[in-house]
Amino acid sequence: MGIELLGGRILAPFFGSSVHIWGSIITVFMLSLSFGYLIGGKLSTKNASLTRYGLIFLFAGVTVLPIVLWSGPMMEFIFLNIEDSRYGSLTASMALFFIPTIILGMISPYSVRLLVTDKERSGQVAGVLYFVSTLGSALGTIITSFYFVLFFEVNAIILTFSLALMIFGIIAITFDKYSRKPVNDLSGAVHE
Template sequence: MISYQQNIIIYLLAFCSGFCIMGIELLGGRILAPFFGSSVHIWGSIITVFMLSLSFGYLLGGKYSTRHVNLTRYGVIFLLAGLAILPIALWAPAIMESIFIAIEDSRYGSLLASIALFFIPTIILGMISPYSVRLLVTDKNNSGHVAGKLYFVSTLGSALGTILTSFYFVLLFEVNAIVLTFCAILTALGIVAISIDRIKAVAPSTALEAGHE
């Protein structure tokens, strides 16, 4: 059974993932603006890509959680998300420039650029919520309550990520620095989850050895 402390950690990780998702989505407008502007159809492209990729992420996360559920596999999702975000900071201008040259209509250019930059990372981030629910649910009769709390915590993280990114981060830091920070946060969270699982696996054997002594 997952301990109370581990439950708190899972909720905290879900909170942080919601924070990062909305932070990256808000930065999408800033990232695309130099090439495609900041009109309503730019935001339409960004929101469409994020909603679509999150929906695929929920499906994949649910499928991923059907076997061998543990914190190590959970942590891998965070590590992959951090790695997938990295190209946004490294190659976004080159990717957008090539799309801008190839496609004259900014509507379709911004849509394609949003797909190229955000589709894969957001799919991976979308996998976190269903896997979190699977880790937390130990009684099917309590699954609805657990899912409600999880999505409440995750949405609070999204709200905080929205307000902090839009009110403060974009005024104080460069966009690439913020993206790299999100990358580092997700990577660190993945390492934390995997480390906890390793400690959990080592603890019983250590206790058994102490008992024999």
């Protein structure tokens, strides 16, 4: 949510901050999250592990970096080549946020898979996970909009998000390496 919120500030110098700009940003985030949920759910069915989970975080952190590194030149190119700010902002949102948000969307279904140990508790586990995820999104939104933007530049905030994702990925991979615990599949079989 923090990156989505900052998306408005990133696009504003080129496309303004009207309702269609926010419509573009929200559409891209919702669309890419939906693809991420599908991909993450499918990926979680094949040998789920903390190492693969950590790799999703690492890949997400890496795909966020182009927002910091190339957003200016990308948006300038789009701005100069697409006259209508509606389609320009939609194209810029796709270019900047589509891939990282797909990867971020993969985290939730993969998390459910790692946390579910039996079919009877799957709904409860998913409910708690989505509660924590939504609460975290709300806190990230309020902290970013009320505090981070007052003290830090947008690129510094996004770079921090990127580094945090990579650190979480490294922690998951390291934890998996040193605590090789088998993952149960929902049929009761155990896999290494």
